[in-house]
Amino acid sequence: MNKGRTYNKCGFSFSKSPFSVFLCYISVMKLKANLHFHSKEDPCDIISYSLFEGIDKAKELGFNVLASTCHTKNIVTAEHKTYAEKNEILLIPGIESNVYEKGTNRKNHVLILNCDESANDIHTFDDLAAYKKEHAEIFIIAAHPYFYGSFSLAERLEKHIDLFDAVELSWFYTRWFNKNPRGAHIAQKYNKPFIATSDTHFFKFMNTNFITVESIEKTPKAFFKAIKNGGFQNTTSPRSLYDIFITFAFWEVKNIIKKIWIKIM
Numbered sequence: 001m002n003k004g005r006t007y008n009k010c011g012f013s014f015s016k017s018p019f020s021v022f023l024c025y026i027s028v029m030k031l032k033a034n035l036h037f038h039s040k041e042d043p044c045d046i047i048s049y050s051l052f053e054g055i056d057k058a059k060e061l062g063f064n065v066l067a068s069t070c071h072t073k074n075i076v077t078a079e080h081k082t083y084a085e086k087n088e089i090l091l092i093p094g095i096e097s098n099v100y101e102k103g104t105n106r107k108n109h110v111l112i113l114n115c116d117e118s119a120n121d122i123h124t125f126d127d128l129a130a131y132k133k134e135h136a137e138i139f140i141i142a143a144h145p146y147f148y149g150s151f152s153l154a155e156r157l158e159k160h161i162d163l164f165d166a167v168e169l170s171w172f173y174t175r176w177f178n179k180n181p182r183g184a185h186i187a188q189k190y191n192k193p194f195i196a197t198s199d200t201h202f203f204k205f206m207n208t209n210f211i212t213v214e215s216i217e218k219t220p221k222a223f224f225k226a227i228k229n230g231g232f233q234n235t236t237s238p239r240s241l242y243d244i245f246i247t248f249a250f251w252e253v254k255n256i257i258k259k260i261w262i263k264i265m
């Protein structure tokens, strides 16, 4: 065992915060979680499986928690929730929102979890701040903040750091190029959780990039509280160049072609 760490009865390690010591004496459950998941209902990306099929896959892979985060729309219905419950999955409604800095046309991807349909109307950082004020139960993640593309937060992460509950550790990296260290630095600087996700658009990386959370209950409130207190472990590893440039690029090209086809038809 590592010096300076404490372990509960499940062998799960924590730094010695009062919360972690408390966890050693109570019954906790390990929850395998995917907090960034797209499905066929996504209005922006072309995806081959529905959220129902995604729930089936999550169950097959042993996940306990799944957050639906389609672009610009919370697509979770009562039927999805019932279906997830039957499959012993805690389904968290969410959205990958395009948040704009006032007066600019540069969008920033932001994950808003445990939200309702009114989160669909969030378009600016002011909207996000107002929504957060009204909805203390939500959990906001800075998605792939320093990655390529005009949709990443970059310097706007620090500017609006108080809005964020966590920073994403993106699956999109290899041993040779990796934009995650800058996100890790900001997460550490502001004492925010740094969370591994698979930004699932296809199932291939779903079981190699996720978090395991030690929570006293399988409820959104207890789950997010545990993450905020550092009671989680990341599972992540660098992808191969093949995965990045063939698997992902092939999916992206297919996505673009299908979008053009839909526009023409």
Ligand SMILES: [Zn+2]
Binding pocket: 096, 109, 143, 144, 151
């Ligand atoms: Zn994104």
Ligand SMILES: [Zn+2]
Binding pocket: 036, 038, 096, 199, 200
């Ligand atoms: Zn995404």
